[in-house]
Amino acid sequence: MEAEPETRLRADARRNREQIVAAAKQVFLESGPDVPMEEIARRAEVGVGTLYRRFPDRGELIRAVARDNFATVLAEATAAATEEPNAWAAIVRLLSRSRELRLSLRLALMSPMARAIVSGDPKTVEFRAEMMRVLDLLVTKAQAEGVLRKDVGSGDLAVMCRLTLERLPLDLEVSDDVILDRVIGVMLDGLRAQPGSPLPGRPLTSDDLSAR
Amino acid sequence: MEAEPETRLRADARRNREQIVAAAKQVFLESGPDVPMEEIARRAEVGVGTLYRRFPDRGELIRAVARDNFATVLAEATAAATEEPNAWAAIVRLLSRSRELRLSLRLALMSPMARAIVSGDPKTVEFRAEMMRVLDLLVTKAQAEGVLRKDVGSGDLAVMCRLTLERLPLDLEVSDDVILDRVIGVMLDGLRAQPGSPLPGRPLTSDDLSAR
Amino acid sequence: MEAEPETRLRADARRNREQIVAAAKQVFLESGPDVPMEEIARRAEVGVGTLYRRFPDRGELIRAVARDNFATVLAEATAAATEEPNAWAAIVRLLSRSRELRLSLRLALMSPMARAIVSGDPKTVEFRAEMMRVLDLLVTKAQAEGVLRKDVGSGDLAVMCRLTLERLPLDLEVSDDVILDRVIGVMLDGLRAQPGSPLPGRPLTSDDLSAR
Amino acid sequence: MEAEPETRLRADARRNREQIVAAAKQVFLESGPDVPMEEIARRAEVGVGTLYRRFPDRGELIRAVARDNFATVLAEATAAATEEPNAWAAIVRLLSRSRELRLSLRLALMSPMARAIVSGDPKTVEFRAEMMRVLDLLVTKAQAEGVLRKDVGSGDLAVMCRLTLERLPLDLEVSDDVILDRVIGVMLDGLRAQPGSPLPGRPLTSDDLSAR
DNA sequence: CATGAATGAGGATTCATTCAT
DNA sequence: CATGAATGAATCCTCATTCAT
Structure with a gap:
């Protein structure tokens, strides 16, 4: 149902993106929208860098x-x-x-x-x-x-x-x-x-x- | 309607305390419970020190x-x-x-x-x-x-x-x-x-x- | 020859300010204007926090x-x-x-x-x-x-x-x-x-x- | 007047190399020698990878x-x-x-x-x-x-x-x-x-x- | 007792470099 | 071989808290 953002991403990049959103949703729910980005990255099993490449800021x-x-x-x-x-x-x-x-x-x-x-x-x-x-x-x-x-x-x-x-x-x-x-x-x-x-x-x- | 905590405080100290709680309530509502303590102090027109004397931590x-x-x-x-x-x-x-x-x-x-x-x-x-x-x-x-x-x-x-x-x-x-x-x-x-x-x-x- | 900025600072604060400027001058000369702020703070024998209080940014x-x-x-x-x-x-x-x-x-x-x-x-x-x-x-x-x-x-x-x-x-x-x-x-x-x-x-x- | 480094490179590889040096010169001049490598790559219209293949580090x-x-x-x-x-x-x-x-x-x-x-x-x-x-x-x-x-x-x-x-x-x-x-x-x-x-x-x- | 300065740990963000595609 | 994604160390900066004045 999402639209363009992830239109053409390498397969793995897309998977990463999804993992990150999923992890973020979960973590936000647990600990509010101020959780350390690093925590989110960890949950998504990604480096912080990757997270930031996909989402320039919180x-x-x-x-x-x-x-x-x-x-x-x-x-x-x-x-x-x-x-x-x-x-x-x-x-x-x-x-x-x-x-x-x-x-x-x-x-x-x-x-x-x-x-x-x-x-x-x-x-x-x-x-x-x-x-x-x-x-x-x-x-x-x-x-x-x-x-x-x-x-x-x-x-x-x-x-x-x-x-x-x-x-x-x-x-x-x-x-x-x-x-x-x-x-x-x-x-x-x-x-x-x-x-x-x-x-x-x-x-x-x-x-x-x-x-x- | 408050109870014991400030039972015996000098008049001005009590006023301080009230100002702080009032300011905090206001600021929390506006910007969430994570606002810098300094911001709260400023609103209450008190130094951070005073705030901390009254409330040891957030x-x-x-x-x-x-x-x-x-x-x-x-x-x-x-x-x-x-x-x-x-x-x-x-x-x-x-x-x-x-x-x-x-x-x-x-x-x-x-x-x-x-x-x-x-x-x-x-x-x-x-x-x-x-x-x-x-x-x-x-x-x-x-x-x-x-x-x-x-x-x-x-x-x-x-x-x-x-x-x-x-x-x-x-x-x-x-x-x-x-x-x-x-x-x-x-x-x-x-x-x-x-x-x-x-x-x-x-x-x-x-x-x-x-x-x- | 400097003017107002440090007009009314507590004695120690003023000394700090001066130490910081001196350290910064020195360090900038040695290593360019991109040296870590922490390095400057160290030289000035101050915490980073102090440096930032005095100079909100580089x-x-x-x-x-x-x-x-x-x-x-x-x-x-x-x-x-x-x-x-x-x-x-x-x-x-x-x-x-x-x-x-x-x-x-x-x-x-x-x-x-x-x-x-x-x-x-x-x-x-x-x-x-x-x-x-x-x-x-x-x-x-x-x-x-x-x-x-x-x-x-x-x-x-x-x-x-x-x-x-x-x-x-x-x-x-x-x-x-x-x-x-x-x-x-x-x-x-x-x-x-x-x-x-x-x-x-x-x-x-x-x-x-x-x-x- | 350059010497050996690029002695034998495939024509396009050589062109790449030259584009990179040219871009780097330009960018260094504009923004100093600390510009992100990615910026240089972009100007040279190459991927960072290519840049790094040619020049192992900054x-x-x-x-x-x-x-x-x-x-x-x-x-x-x-x-x-x-x-x-x-x-x-x-x-x-x-x-x-x-x-x-x-x-x-x-x-x-x-x-x-x-x-x-x-x-x-x-x-x-x-x-x-x-x-x-x-x-x-x-x-x-x-x-x-x-x-x-x-x-x-x-x-x-x-x-x-x-x-x-x-x-x-x-x-x-x-x-x-x-x-x-x-x-x-x-x-x-x-x-x-x-x-x-x-x-x-x-x-x-x-x-x-x-x-x- | 009030004040505001100093401290430093913690979290955000960037970017050099490596590596899978 | 080119590309651009991933990584994580390094640095910036903020703010809770402590402490000298």
Whole structure:
């Protein structure tokens, strides 16, 4: 799903690049986006030099990891929209299954620095646009199906997805997944078309989430 | 609401301490928990030396900021429980008003390092215990009132509070607050005692959230 | 002769600063302007940190050394102009005695990088202006005295001074000083008002040497 | 004028070698002898690998560039001695025309490191010997012609040539060439057999300039 | 007791050189 | 043989922490 960057690389160089991104993702998750580059290189079983040849600075690496995640998230969203029998099922799957995505976007959440880097990336904008396109569709359809309450928009849905990506602060007895699944359950119930209390404001659209 | 540490300090020393914690909170929020100590000192209009006299190392400072936040959060929770006419109203207020707390606990969420430091602090355990005590009470009462669905526990409520503390990643057109208020609305509807779909697992209790 | 930078520094800090500049001058001369900062720090008997506190980067240090040299050169020029009985004698002394200055300005001659840094410094401009002021005076007076040929200007003199600052490439049997004194002798003879062949172009003035 | 090294190389290999030396000369001049090898390779439109095949290390490359310059300088000196009608004319041409050589030897002047490498090269010794042979001849003849003052030797002449190779520090309004031509004019006048003041010491011979 | 200087370990980054393709 | 990738040592620079003033 990635595009041009690694278009023509010698076979081994490409493999290296992938190893590095994978290692970085892992290490960032474990220890935050400030881990020594050397640590990342070690995990990727590469010399620091190689890492730097591929990613001129930490920012570039962060961007690469983020893009990689975007691709995964988008793929899952598209799959849900495509494979599920109806839109509501897709939404349920998206929120629930995003458990598998939880590991991903957390990167951008960590340090303000990382946040800034990712936000500044044009690819981020692209990703967001595509993601919202998918969500828009789902929301419209699910509302037509009569299952989704009318006063929510794709923007609201996006925010809920985002929230479930959160890493809960501590090592708990119960796993993050179990816990979040319950919260998601509550949210899904809250999303159902029912007498429920009206939400403040108006449905958030994809436009509401455009940066700035 | 702070406790013993600064029990007996000369007036000016106490003022220093407070300035430092305030500056640290601010700076941590802006630039993450890795900002140079010197930066914090500058903001607090103190020399680094003074900062170090008060907080022997960065960890101590992070702990102090966290404790300060705990105090605030707890105060708000207690106030809600006390002042609202019924438990459900208190819960609504807690979730909604936590908007005012949003700025607070984010600290612990930033770097894995900060997380570790805060978790390791006995005060954190104390805080959590007290907080859960309040929530337990609210949940029980609200369920007795017949408004809160029976299959949620104080643990579930805690997690939802926590989620609303999240800083959304980007500068959006619509403010974080507005957005989160809508999600909270959905959650509250989902929390109502209604035919809604059963949640997975069993109600989370305060014990389920004990660390480790 | 240096001005504000070290205006109010604690006694020891000031001493450190001076030690560093002295060490840097020495080391730059020995090994060029690319020597490891650590080497300079070692020579100055300071930690690298201290060096960096005083001179945020290598450029700043180079600038400081250059300014220090400017002061020395200017002092010598002024002294020559003041103390010698007539302008010709001052010129002779300037060219000959610049032997003592030889060690100095070589810095700027070394790497293109160093050159760039020094040229970009406003203090360099100031220095040059003052220096040319002195030379202008000397040239005018010496020509009035009838000793200096009429077709040279202060610019020409400046260039000759500059050339004598050159470090001769190799370790020779005969010292650089002896050798250069002879060249200077030839130049001085060539500068005398005499039938000698006319020089190409017109006398170089201080303006001709203005940068750009 | 180069000798054995590339005696038998395939035509394209030789071309490569020449491109590299040319690029290196250019780049050294622009940015000093510490430019990344990769930069040189790029300019020569070769891979680093190729560069390293030809010149096992940076020193070797510097040496090659220096030797190349030596050849040029020597050729010019010989031409002057041969083609000019008399020795004085040859000397004048040598000093003046060395304008064309100015670009050359500056290399050795840059960093102490480069200096060391070049000095250590046996070819440098050879070059110097040949050069001094030519100068010796010129000096003797020019003195016999009665034009050159008696108290200078070939060593003095060599030093003057060297000085005119200097790059003047800054971007001036007037070009380096014009300026240096005037200084050379002064020197030439000073070199004329005339009552001028006696030079210090004794004429420098080629021996005086032997290294060490 | 406050201050800001000094220290030095640690992490980022570059680049000479080697080596697989 | 040419190429460009990989390596890692060397150097820059920052910042937590200590200590003299």
